[in-house]
Amino acid sequence: MTERELTLADYMAMLRRRWMLIVVLALVGGPLAYGVSRLLPDRYKSQTLVLVERPSVPEKIVASLDNEDLSQRLSSMQQQILSRSRLEPIINQFGLYSGEVSKVPMEDLVGQLQKAIEVTPITPMAATQSQLPGFYVNVTMGNARTAQQVCTAVTSMFIEENLRLRQQHSEDTTQFLVTQLAEAKANLDEQDAKLAAFKSHYLGALPEQEQMNLNLLSNMTSQLDAATQALARAQQDKSFAESMLTQQIATWQATQTGHSPETLEQQLAALQTQLATLQSRYTDDYPDVIKIKNDISALKRQLATSDPHKPNADASKTKNTLEPSQIAQLRAQVHNLDQVIAEKAREQEQIKQQIKLYQERVQSSPAVEQQFKELTRGYQTALDSYNELQKKRDESAMSAELERKQQGEQFRVLDPANLPDKPSFPNRLLFAAGGLGGGLALGLGIAFLLEMKDSSLKTERDVEFALRLPVLAMIPEIQATPAESVTRKEEPVLAGVGAGSGQSERA
Numbered sequence: 001m002t003e004r005e006l007t008l009a010d011y012m013a014m015l016r017r018r019w020m021l022i023v024v025l026a027l028v029g030g031p032l033a034y035g036v037s038r039l040l041p042d043r044y045k046s047q048t049l050v051l052v053e054r055p056s057v058p059e060k061i062v063a064s065l066d067n068e069d070l071s072q073r074l075s076s077m078q079q080q081i082l083s084r085s086r087l088e089p090i091i092n093q094f095g096l097y098s099g100e101v102s103k104v105p106m107e108d109l110v111g112q113l114q115k116a117i118e119v120t121p122i123t124p125m126a127a128t129q130s131q132l133p134g135f136y137v138n139v140t141m142g143n144a145r146t147a148q149q150v151c152t153a154v155t156s157m158f159i160e161e162n163l164r165l166r167q168q169h170s171e172d173t174t175q176f177l178v179t180q181l182a183e184a185k186a187n188l189d190e191q192d193a194k195l196a197a198f199k200s201h202y203l204g205a206l207p208e209q210e211q212m213n214l215n216l217l218s219n220m221t222s223q224l225d226a227a228t229q230a231l232a233r234a235q236q237d238k239s240f241a242e243s244m245l246t247q248q249i250a251t252w253q254a255t256q257t258g259h260s261p262e263t264l265e266q267q268l269a270a271l272q273t274q275l276a277t278l279q280s281r282y283t284d285d286y287p288d289v290i291k292i293k294n295d296i297s298a299l300k301r302q303l304a305t306s307d308p309h310k311p312n313a314d315a316s317k318t319k320n321t322l323e324p325s326q327i328a329q330l331r332a333q334v335h336n337l338d339q340v341i342a343e344k345a346r347e348q349e350q351i352k353q354q355i356k357l358y359q360e361r362v363q364s365s366p367a368v369e370q371q372f373k374e375l376t377r378g379y380q381t382a383l384d385s386y387n388e389l390q391k392k393r394d395e396s397a398m399s400a401e402l403e404r405k406q407q408g409e410q411f412r413v414l415d416p417a418n419l420p421d422k423p424s425f426p427n428r429l430l431f432a433a434g435g436l437g438g439g440l441a442l443g444l445g446i447a448f449l450l451e452m453k454d455s456s457l458k459t460e461r462d463v464e465f466a467l468r469l470p471v472l473a474m475i476p477e478i479q480a481t482p483a484e485s486v487t488r489k490e491e492p493v494l495a496g497v498g499a500g501s502g503q504s505e506r507a
Contacts, residue, residue: 014451021450022443029439030432037431042423044144046151049122049415050158051134071121074135077165078119081157084110090153094146116140117154134414144420151417159411170400177393184386191379198375205361207369217358224351231344238337244274244288245330251299252324265303271296291326 015022052070080086087110091097097109118138137155141147199206204213251267275292282289 014447018443018447018450021447022440025443025446026436026440029442030436033435033438034428034432036435037426037428040426041142043140043142043425044147044420045138045140045424046144046147046417046420047415048137048151048155048413048417049134050137050155050411051414053410053412073162073165074119074121077158077161081154081161082114082117086157087113090150093153094149096141096146096150113150117150119158134411137417139417140424148417148419155413155417159413162411167400167404170396170402174393174396174400177389177396181386181389181393184382184389188379188382188386191375191382195375195379198372202368202372205364205368207365207372210362210365210369213358213361213365217355217362220351220355220358224348224355227344227348227351231341231348234337234340234344238334238341240277240288241330241333241337245327245334247271247274248324248327248330252327268296268299268303271299295326 084107088106091101091106091109091113096113097104100109116139118136118140120136120138122134122136137151137158139147139151139154141150247267247270250270271292275289275296278286278289278292284290
């Protein structure tokens with residue numbers, strides 16, 4: 001059978017041949033395992049259900065700073081709570097393992113207590129829920145009351161540790177943001193000082209003042225043209241006034257020295273020339289035009305009354321040396337025009353300097369704009385960083401205050417640690433069922449091994465496989481009667497006796 005493929009019929013034949021062994025081992029295994037369970041010490045399990053409560057204030061109003069996954073946080077807390085520094089006080093407080101304290105190192109006792117504590121997260125019911133809704137704390141001890149007390153203590157440690165970690169995280173985050181905000185404020189002040197110094201140095205040449213500079217440059221150009229024209233007119237007026245003054249002085253000196261009518265005629269011709277010049281530039285209502293006309297009329301009257309053949313009787317007489325009012329007015333006019341010319345010249349020079357200044361500002365505007373953009377970009381970056389850090393600092397402070405008032409995410413005990421009324425280990429029914437199953441499996445295994453070691457031929461397929469020949473006919477089994485069975489059992493004995501007698505005779 002070990003050399004050919006077994007079929008279901010072969011397995012059923014094995015069971016029929018070995019059923020007694022299988023049944024005996026199965027019946028023996030159950031009671032044996034139950035008896036072993038009676039010898040094991042009882043263990044009691046106390047369980048606590050802890051739920052995770054969401055913050056009382058919506059996260060849209062006050063965002064939580066602790067976004068760590070609950071399973072990761074629970075694992076980290078479990079490592080901290082199940083450390084020796086946290087479990088050794090519990091062992092001393094409740095007198096755990098009192099019979100082993102003097103014999104076993106504390107590390108081994110802590111290890112036993114760690115194995116007795118089990119933290120199991122609750123699987124979320126909704127597939128879209130990312131956070132765990134809570135977890136179980138199970139403590140298994142040899143005494144029911146001790147298991148309940150230790151379970152309560154461990155659960156309290158989880159709640160306190162969660163609250164402490166969240167508060168510490170919020171305070172550390174707030175302190176970090178305060179430090180970063182101070183650095184950002186110093187950087188912002190530095191950028192602000194640089195920008196203020198730049199604006200003060202390039203006042204009037206800033207990018208936003210470029211259009212104003214162009215407008216002012218255009219206005220200054222117009223003012224320069226107006227000042228130039230005014231200066232030219234003043235210079236022309238001065239030239240004319242000086243010529244008029246020269247003529248008036250010559251006329252006056254001629255009258256003082258007694259000139260002949262020919263000289264008066266020459267003065268009349270000069271005055272008429274000046275009148276023609278003034279009329280080409282001004283209207284007849286212009287004061288100078290009117291004055292020249294009056295002078296011409298007076299000179300004509302003087303020529304009409306004078307006798308060219310009569311000698312001047314007063315030629316040798318000393319004339320009054322005071323100049324006429326017309327000459328004084330002309331001198332004052334020339335003086336005023338000198339002041340006007342000087343003032344217009346200064347104004348023209350000032351306008352030229354301003355035009356040069358505005359031209360330099362306009363020409364330097366691209367370079368100034370580039371530097372201004374760099375400073376503005378740095379200042380804006382510092383300002384955005386400062387505003388962002390200030391916003392985060394305020395949010396962190398609110399979150400820390402929320403945690404201090406215990407209105408953030410918390411662990412809440414839904415089911416306190418129960419007092420078990422029966423041991424959770426050993427489960428004697430489970431042990432009995434396990435012993436029954438183990439005996440059945442052992443019986444099947446032994447029966448299979450015995451069948452594999454049995455080399456007898458039991459079926460037609462065994463014969464065909466062993467002889468490599470087909471079976472032509474089969475002799476049915478002949479059941480012997482009880483008498484024949486006894487005879488068949490005695491024949492070998494008799495044959496053995498007869499064979500012994502023959503050997504004796506031959507000897």
